[in-house]
Amino acid sequence: MPFTLATWNINSVRLREGLVAKLMAEEAPDILCLQECKSPVEKIPVEQFRALGYSHMVARGQKGYNGVAILSKLPITDAGGQDYASLGHARHVAARLENGVTIHNFYVPAGGDIPDRSENEKFGQKLDFLTEMRDAFRADAPAKSILVGDLNIAPREDDVWDHKALLKIVSHTPIEVAHLADTQDAGKWVDVTRADIPAGRLYSWWSYRAADWNAADKGRRLDHVWATPDIAAAAHGSRILRAARGWEQPSDHAPVFASFDL
C-alpha cells in the first residue's frame, strides 16, 4: 500500500481552510499532518476536507495556540497524544494506519528569543520537551513508524541560510541541535528528507518579517519527516513545496512531502 504524506505548519487552520483545500486538491497527499491549527478540535473545518476525500482525522487542539491534526484519505485510528514537558499544550498526536504504520505528528515549542534557560523559561521548556521525547523513545523503541512535524530546529549547516549568523539564534543553537540529535538517535530515526536530498540548502520556513522572503531567501528547515529503519528504505520522492509560501495570505511554512512504498 504505497502512500504519500505531507507535513505543514498551517498557522491557523480556520484562517487558511482554503489553502489546506488547495493543497489537497492540487497535491493530494494521502495523509496531511498539520501543526499550529490554533483551534479546538471541534472547530476545525472538516466538511470541506471530507468533500475532498479526507474523511478521517485524529487531532488534539486548544483555543488560540498550538494544535496538531492528521487528515487522511486512508482509514486511521487514534494512537494517542502525549503532553511532553507537562505544558498542557496540544503538541502531539499519533495515528495508526491499517498496515500497522504509526504516524507521530509533533509541534515542538519554538523556545522564545533568548537561547538560555536561566533567562528564558520557554527555551528550557523546548529542551525539556525534546528530552522527554528522547526518553519516551528509549523506553519504548518505535517500529514501523513515521515522525513528522514542525520540530522548530534546523540541525544542519545547509538547513539555514547562514550557519555562522544563526549559531546564537534559537532554532540553530548547538544545544538545540544536540538535543534533537539525542531524540533522533533514541528512536533510531532516519531523516527521510535528507536521505532523499543529501546535499544542498533546503528550507521549509521563511519569516513573515522579511521584506521579500523569496528574494532574500533567508530560510530554515524546521519541518521534518523521519522514519524508523525498518521502513526508511521504502521512502522516496521527498520535496518541499516552496510555491505554497507564495500563495495568497500564506503560512510562513511550506509543506514537506515524502512517499512510502509499503
Added chain:
DNA sequence: ATGGTAGGTAGCCTA
C-alpha cells in the same frame, strides 16, 4: 544593533 510581520483574541501573548 534594531525592528521588521502575522494570528488569536481582547489588551497582550506567541511565533
